[in-house]
Amino acid sequence: MTTLRRSIPLLSACALILFTSGCTNTYPKETNYGLVQQRKESLNQSRAYQTEQQAKSIIHNNRTMAYDHNLSTQIAAMHGVMGAIVMRTENNAYVAVMLDRSAAGTKSGGNERFTRGPLDPKNNMPQPYYQNLYTNELATDFLGYDTVKDHRNLSHIFKQRIAEKIRAADPQVHDVYISANRNFINQLNSYKLYSTAGASLQPYIGEFNKGVTQIFGTEKLP
Numbered sequence: 001m002t003t004l005r006r007s008i009p010l011l012s013a014c015a016l017i018l019f020t021s022g023c024t025n026t027y028p029k030e031t032n033y034g035l036v037q038q039r040k041e042s043l044n045q046s047r048a049y050q051t052e053q054q055a056k057s058i059i060h061n062n063r064t065m066a067y068d069h070n071l072s073t074q075i076a077a078m079h080g081v082m083g084a085i086v087m088r089t090e091n092n093a094y095v096a097v098m099l100d101r102s103a104a105g106t107k108s109g110g111n112e113r114f115t116r117g118p119l120d121p122k123n124n125m126p127q128p129y130y131q132n133l134y135t136n137e138l139a140t141d142f143l144g145y146d147t148v149k150d151h152r153n154l155s156h157i158f159k160q161r162i163a164e165k166i167r168a169a170d171p172q173v174h175d176v177y178i179s180a181n182r183n184f185i186n187q188l189n190s191y192k193l194y195s196t197a198g199a200s201l202q203p204y205i206g207e208f209n210k211g212v213t214q215i216f217g218t219e220k221l222p
Contacts, residue, residue, distance in 0.1 A: 031079035033157040034105025047156075048163035049176040053221050060212045062089035065205055067195035071095075074169055075162055079103035082145045085188040086166070087208070091174040093166050094212055096188040099146035099180055106158045107148050107180070151179040151216065177216050184215050 052058055068088045075084035075095060080103030085096045099106050148154055163176040179185075191201055191208070201208075 031103035032105045033080065033103060033155050033161070045160065047160065048167060049159050049178055050216065050221065052175050053216075053219075055220065057218050057220050059218060060209045060216070062092065062205060062209055062212075065089045065094075065191070065201050065208055067192045067201070068093070068170075071166055071169055072192075074165055078161065078165065080106040080158065085185070085192050087188055087191060088170070088173075093170070093173045093176045094188070095162060095166065095176065095178045096185040097162070097178065097180050098185060099148070101146075103158075105155050107146070107155060108153050146180065147182040147185065148180040149182070151177075151181065154178065154180060177212065179215050181215055184211065187211050 047054065065087050066089075068086045071086040071088070071093065072084050075081060075086060075097065078084075080099055082098045082100040084098075087094045151159075159178045162178050166176050167173055187208075191204060194204075195201055
């Protein structure tokens, strides 16, 4: 996915780093999306995310998109989620999440990368922080949170809970797409920054459709 490099409004470091964050909440350490009981219960539930793609191939041909602060805040408050950005189109919700260690069973396999970066001896701050402070690159090695390249490596239960919360909050949502891919997070963060600054997102709809096609594909899921 092409990472945007257009100029964006100058925001505080806190706003850029935390985006929509659930950091003010406390989480029970025993939260686990991988428990056997939860997996058994899910067998009797219809899947709440990428539902249309279960039955047939699809096309991401969205005509409008908007940053949804309310949905973003609700997903960010979930166990295992450091922050979230939700984009609503005319029919769907596209969700970018950054993971933390407040829950188990959110993913399988390793992270895209997990490091806090070398300390800069001059200022005692991780160097990547300065390299990315005024760009759209929210997900970087500096923060040390988890990103997952392939959305299929996020656990079913975790994605199911996110999608259920989205649908409960907005029954008009036709389908839900969820990813913790680093490029996807950074792309949606750009749109969020443009939107909160009062800019129209309509010029980026073609770019957005191309990006979500790359992330989620169009073929019928196995």
